[in-house]
Amino acid sequence: MSDLKQDRRGFIGLTFGAVAAVGGVFALVGMKKSWDPLPSVRAAGVTTVDLSPIKEGELYQTQWRKKPIFVLKKTADMPKNDARDVVVGDARYTLCIGLCTHLGCIPSYKPSTQQFICACHGGIFDASGLNVFGPPPRPMDIPPFKIDGTKLVLGEEGPEYQALKQKA
């Protein structure tokens, strides 16, 4: 084989190698992009709740990332819970993911007893979302939140959420 042919083969081999390597890098970048959540998905994972229309003793229900969310504006006669209450101005709110911590049923709020009752196995949570009876092993979970004026932004971790997490 002449030197010229060998050089050409070597050049073609190198070229294919380089193209394959560049293609591989692009493929990896593409895979990484599909693993990472897109910014718009993250933005869509935020739920904003305007607290101002909620009356004392009223339970407001919404959803965050397809999970039920309870926001209960506490009345003056409800026990305060500094480790769980979301305090906005003079008002205190119970904020929790409305899923029973036993097997995930959605408890319903009973204003007359100021309790959340889980019909599945009789679990009971108090007005702060603490488990007080039955099989639920722990309080209802508090979703990450941030306070923005009179609004709760669910899905973002503000200093108030961090402070509650420290006390939990």
Ligand code: FES
């Ligand atoms: S799921 Fe609520 S008590 Fe079992």
